[in-house]
Amino acid sequence: MQEPFLEFAKAYVRHNQYNKERVLIKSLLLALRFVHAALKELHGTPDILKVDGSVQELVFEKLIAWYGSKRRRSTHYIGLELMKLYTELRERGIHPALPHWQSPWKSENRSSSMDPAAVAWRKDKTPDDRKLAAVLVAFELAETDKDQYWTSLSLMLAFASSRGGELVDLRVDSLIDEHYTDRYGRTKRRVGLRWFSAKGFGANIKWVPRLPNSNGNEIQESRLMDMVARAFMHLLRLSEPARKAAKLAYDTNGTVFPIHELCITSKSYPQDRVLNDMETAHAMCRTANLDRTGRQFWPNNRTSRQFFSWHLPCVQYGNPTYKDIAQADYLKFKNKLSHWPYTSNSERVEVWESLVLHQWNQFHDGAKSSVYPNSYCLITTTQLCNQLSGKWEKGENTVMSLFARLGLTMDDGSPIRLTTHDFRRWHGTRGRALAFKGLSEHRLRMLAGRQDIFQNDTYDFNTPVQKAAQYRQLIGTTSSNLPLDKRLNIGIPIYRHELLRRELREHEVPQPIQVGEFGGCTHSISEPPCLKGGDCLTCSEKKYIKGTSGCLERLREAASHHKAEFDALEAWQKKRDQLGIDQWMTYNVIRYAVAESIIQQMEDPSIANGTVLGVDEHFDPSPLKVNLMAKGIEVPEKSQDRVTQEINQLLGVVDGA
Template identity: 30%
Template sequence: MTNVVRFKAKSEWTAEQNLQTFIENCRKHLIAFGSDNWLENNWSTYKHTRKVIARFSTNLKPSNSYHFEPLSSPFIEFAKAYIKNVYTDNPVSNLQRHMEAIRILEEALILGAGEADILRIDGTVLARLNDVFHRQLSDATARNKAGYQMELILNFCRKQLIAPGLPEWSNPYPKEKDLTIAVDEEGNECRKDKMPTNEEMMLVADIFSKAPVLGIEAEYFTAVFALLMCAPSRCSEEFELPVNCLEWEENRAGVEKLGIRWVAAKKGKAKIKWVPTEMEDVVVEAVERLKRIGKPAREAAKFAEENPGQFNIHSGCITPAGFSLDDALSIEQFNAAISTDYASLDNNVIWLTKLRDENNGNISYRSLGAHEYQKYTRKFPNWPYVDKNKNVKASEALLLHRENEFHADFNTRGFSFSLPTVNHVNDRFVEKDAKGDRTLWAKHGFSLKSGESIELNTHCARHWLSTMSEDGGMGELHLANWAGRAQVSDNRKYDNRPEAQKAEQTAELMIPEDANVLEKIKHRIPISFVDVGKDLPGSAIVTELGICEHDYAILPCQSNGDCETCKELVCIKGFSDSLKILKKRETEVKAQLSKAIKDEGAGVFGADRWVSSHIWRITHIRTKISLLENENIPEGAVIRMPEEYDPSPVKEMLRDKGLANDIKQPADLDVPDDIFKIMEL
């Protein structure tokens, strides 16, 4: 943008003068993010179709995208000028790290200098940066990227004489090694830890099949895990599945396929995750188990939805018919109502004491209903829905269950409803430290042959399926869609194959062992003479019409580039360029032949020789086109002009003298009638 007035620092000016001139220059002359929104604190623009946001909010007070406190003055003036200046030079698609660095610098200025003024920046302020970085950014990658932007800001202040005496500051936060692609021992160990063994996954299948005789806890949690094994998914996504999540649909072959209506987390979209045919029966069985186990909980949630604040008087209650909702409950009636075994209402249970005190020492169905309604619905921030998009109600959630449903010592509360957490599921499959006895493995005697502990968390299934799919050759886009990922590049985070194996697969894809000539042309792989049936060492040359068989090491090309009629040019069936060019040449030669025939009829000297030449040429071209379009010839086949249709001059002479008996006479050829159509104009 050569017509934009840019700021240039002057050594004779003070730091304050350079700063003010810089701010005024950016405010008046730079149009990035608009020219009339300086006083606004939330800027936006577009880079191509992507919206770019610059929100000048502070870290010192809680904020979100819609409600925030702006950066402190006068620092905010510098921040706005700096962002305009940077974006003018480099209009990136995301300013997140730039803004993180600016907010951290503001906080460090206040801690080190007592005010948010860029002119007060010095070594004391820089000494505060490390504490602020670690407090505001817990992720090492975020610190590395924001630290790089901080280094640029400080260098800018020093170079533009806004802080000429500022000590050097280099980004101290190194780039974190990506262990998912690292080829060293550390990377191999990381992938090994994430990737469960086939033995572990088969143990899940084993315990799933035996779950009906092992108890309701095994039935429920193995069903949850089984759904994770049918498509790469996150466990938290299962909590939003409705009871009618299964979808049957015919594919192109007319075969019914099973899918699960699924909403992927982390910017994923609602879609159907198709279930592998081998897993269809397992998925149907898992869903049926979860529907059966969760039915009482869904009925309780439905009651709460339709009767807010009212106690669900269930089959376990022992109060007589017509019992008033406001009458005091005895200890026996209270215990029956909420499935407890308290000896008295006068105990030290905090919630019970509070409830009793708030109701004059008595507890009724009415007061108990208000308490229980609040207790269970507050677990759902979007009550009566379980998801933020408000598509699935608690009364429709597949994974809903009652309180204490799987507890060994406490009674199940018949009126209750709850959803598990990821930790609840992991506790049943990860043998670790003191939690080992709580796992299904320990409870039911399952173990690895090696005797090692089984640490199979819910995300292991996602890694296992993704890696197995990569190993099986599933396409990257197909895998990303199946797993519900927002970006295809996310696949690599779940590909735990050794790097050597990935390299081998890449090589196999690039150069298949049985690759024919056509495949080699498409992949730009050298074509040997042997590939086209010629017993010579070395590589042939790929031309626009096919493969040149001429050995240039022995003799230069004698056809002077006239490939259309050259005997050493072979065409490849399926090589689209050659067919396209031959058809274009056919049209051109046909026009020239028509003119030569017309001239011959008019008695033009020498026209008869041109007619013969054009007929000879167009016959070659049309023969090759006919063979390339022949449906009976397979793709990749090497096509030559049949020698009996175009014998060499030497063989013609020998045949005329009766010296070459192996050469067929034209009359001996079994020529189909339609071959002569090649000669027609």
């Protein structure tokens, strides 16, 4: 580039990097080169003050001539940089009347594009369940501090569906491990992490999910919770020395050196007294620089940064004090943390409160590298990716992955390779696959910490065949031909009159019912509000569909709870014969009988899936019926169905008497 455009280009790049830290400026430089070429061709001199609409058009023509008219990733990014440049020229008053230019190259959505390159990219990036399972296996096999550290970080991302860079904002008090009482009076455990999601979503709590298909076994349901809690404690223990060093450095402004166990002086050695060579080498953990006597440094080493690194100024012109070494350490490690004293630009977590802090060389692969006690470092996503997939330089494996260290491979013997973003892709893909079973797009967005809900599409790696399979069941059939449980799995609405097992009346408007694990309520919206206060188990308006996912397990939980309550009350009553306890015994035994009777129907193989089950009105009389009976008006009883007979038998009532 030529002057005067060159000075502007330097200032503009510096301005951009100051406002937003960047690593690659390739697209920005290419955009500036095209503007430079257009200015020189149109005006003879590359002066930024001569940019106008004709220059914008020529820049566009040169881009088309160079890259072609097809949409490419390079032209997309260059177009974005040109838009930013023109906007900056308008807002800074350099060219207030500069025409607004819109880039014609849109971002290619490779998650939905059928371009062969996009299809190949999706195939390569599609997450594998076996690889994610290997993370859990690796966590259980990890024994060394190094393996426990990296597997714990991997487990955090595996359950949280978060970005690798968000790990640095985990505080030492982020873990929530508590017991709570649900609406049925059962004491349950829940584990979560206070998480800060970047890119605008902000702070939230990510709860560890309960494992399904456990048939109410609390130990099996909470296995993942146990693993996350253990991973948190591993990180808490391993980060403690680095956190202490960072806190001391901040409190003393780097003027006090913590005399560690490798030092050969006493703990009370003055900070301002000069050390000899041997004392200096042990304090810096650089004993390899001592000569054969072990008492002095090699003379040539004192002037070599290769041997002393950031400690070179301490020994280059004489021996240091502990204070000098502390100052050198402070400058070294503080400058490595871009947002000191915070871990990130969110300024939520101080460095000495970070859960993932570690010491210099604490988990280094080299056998000769020793841990430096007076140090504090934060992980990077590159380091974690190297542990998940290994690192190769010039065909040589320089960093062995944690899976290779633990002897884990794929079924065919190939190495397991993951990146930190594969966890987000896995959650996005599986979340979309389960979306028709109740996991909403909004919930999927919250779990991933995305500000834009439309970004869920970017992480959907289900193939067209998998997406079509969800709707293939609808082809050539109607909802009237499908059992209700099949319609729930597909996502077809269930209506109130269907749960009431009657035809839609004339002029009656179909009312969709939200059916969940505990059935669906048939209380009409046109009727007065429900007066049951959430006590739905014995309500005749509550209907259950046999075959509904999770319904049988929830009913078993309810039956087990009410039976345990009844047994405890019965034991209490036998000892004390307390007034009013018998009413609570009746309350619990009725609910146990109702839940157990519905369970027996759901387990009966002679009853088909899709059958509607519920409590008969005989056990749940309406307020109108109660008032009529109170006035002596006889209300005819309906014939008892099978559920009513089962409840009578469980309650010990014979022939309805």
